[in-house]
Amino acid sequence: MNSSRTHLLILDHLTTRIATPLGTVTPVDDVSFSVPAGGAVGLVGESGSGKSMTAFSIMRLFPTTIARVAGGRVLFDGRDLAPLGDGEMRQVRGRDIAMVFQDPATYLNPVLTIGEQVAEAWAMHYGWDGARARAEEALGLVGLPDPAETARRHPHELSGGMRQRAVIAQAIVCRPKLLIADEPTTALDVTIQAQILDLLRRLRAELGMALLLITHDLGVVAEMCETVAVMYAGRLVEIGPAEQVFAAPAHPYTQGLLSSAISVQQTQQVTRAMEGSVPDLRDPPRGCRFHPRCPFVMPTCTLHAPPMLAAGAGQTAACWLHDPEVVAREKPLQGPPAPPLRGRPA
């Protein structure tokens, strides 16, 4: 990608493993991408794609007794976070990288006031001196009316949208360089979602904060992000500039996903759906993990996992169809020969 801009966060072959009673799973498998300083990257995928686990791996928000970053580096501002101890990680969380989650009610303590909880996020790193003032400033910044008054309220006194604003205030009170938002609007109504997306856009501009937005909603990504990364079954399958990826998806999975997406702006019935569903990560398919559902599957796909290959204007995709040698050598296992991967499928 564009190397002239400094990369704030670089995931370099990140791999996370979880030991479960039924065997080890690898929800994040060799994932590499980067977030430029001040940029916005959307990480999309269906349930079980590993998009949330990627975020948790960056923040190391998982029980370290069963889960661990098993390989790769998490370079933040030039420093590798992967080898840091828990104490050092605690200094990074909230101060340099903050995170916002889906359900604001779950992440607020019901017995503390909003002001106490936002102030605490500041005090964790900088002490209680002036924390209250910082908290009120943050509450104002996220558009809560009368910050001093809101600071005295408890979470149950706020509506869902206001609670999400309070959680965002908590996240930005230390002015992090990167905000990771995991489905920040999924639990909200569409008019409230519009308010929160508008707020995130404004905060990015005002604070120069980078955004890693994790969502299943392609519409939200299209409106918020310059770069889109698509995950499937624990692996990154495609990444590129949002306009490119949406206009000319390079990976068959992205193509399928986009053909399932419907827009409120057009009358368009769903005419085609991808068959099957996401594989079980305990026993993922060999080779390319998408091959059992892929309409263009070739013999190589069933044996070898494809590397990220250049696929047009700034995109890369983990698909053998973008390796001219493989395409010249192999025949598709089904249907007509693979059509050129250009344009959005009908």
Add this chain to the structure above:
Amino acid sequence: MSPDGPGMILEGRGLRRYYPWGRTVFGPRAWVKAVEDVSIGVGAGQTMALVGESGSGKTTTGRVLLALERATAGEVFFRGAPLRRGRREDLLRFRRAVQPVFQDSTASLNPRKTVAHTVGLGLAAAGIAPRERLRAAGALLEEVGLEPAGAFLHRFPHQLSGGQRQRVNIARALATAPEVIVADEPVSALDLSVRAQILLLLLRLQRERQLAYLFISHDLAVVRSIAHRVAVMYLGRIVEEGPAEDVFRRPAHPYTEALISATPVPDPRTKRERIILPGDVPSPLRPPPGCPFHPRCPVAQSVCATTFPPAVDVGGRHVAVCHFAAERAGQFSRLTGAL
């Protein structure tokens, strides 16, 4: 076609559903007016979509139309005749003809019963002889795309994926050969690719069985892809109702326009002026006076704060409850019109 359109198969007229709030010895302190004066009809073989945000009353309206809840006032009509709940035979016939599909596919299925049992209960209600039921259940599973049926009949709900469970729920609903399915957010809990599969299935079933749907959803993009007519609810009332295409192209109510504008579009090249409504939906305990939408309305005038707006027919059986609906319909909508 009668003036009311094609034959309405399921209809609610003047429906109200109030819930008591705050119990005192003198009775409830207040009433939550979940549904307030809602009239809605589902045409035979058609899809009527009911959209709105949480708390708008769309689910309660669906439950009243399913006869799962008693209306506080108003009546439910089936094939033009009022539903008489007191007569068991009538109610049973109604329940066979009007079947639900809910959002949570897990909660809708008994975890201790196999798929065959669940679908078989519906078949029993439809009067299918016991020895026929297994074969009939298999046929239903194949109809909803669970093939081969033999592989699914004896599974328990936890052995199925979310999409497969929702297919079982649809098969169960079809077991009584219904004419109407009331589907409450049937695809909201599903992943994108599975959602597309279920929408395709619903469209095919409608074609093959001439099913009518009351499709309750908060997702306007899904609604636009499936509905013939749309009713938009806000604070317990229908604020706009009309042919789907018309409502999406020329929303006559400012709330509908804002909802459409707030729905993210999966295309980064789309540059739109967004209408961002301020504030939250008010409490249904104390709905605002005048037009219930006026505190959030971007085009509210002083009359809106005092007078309840009339239902204005803006043409082509497209009605909006807004003082300015006629004017708004006149000027081609600036935001969504440029399609």
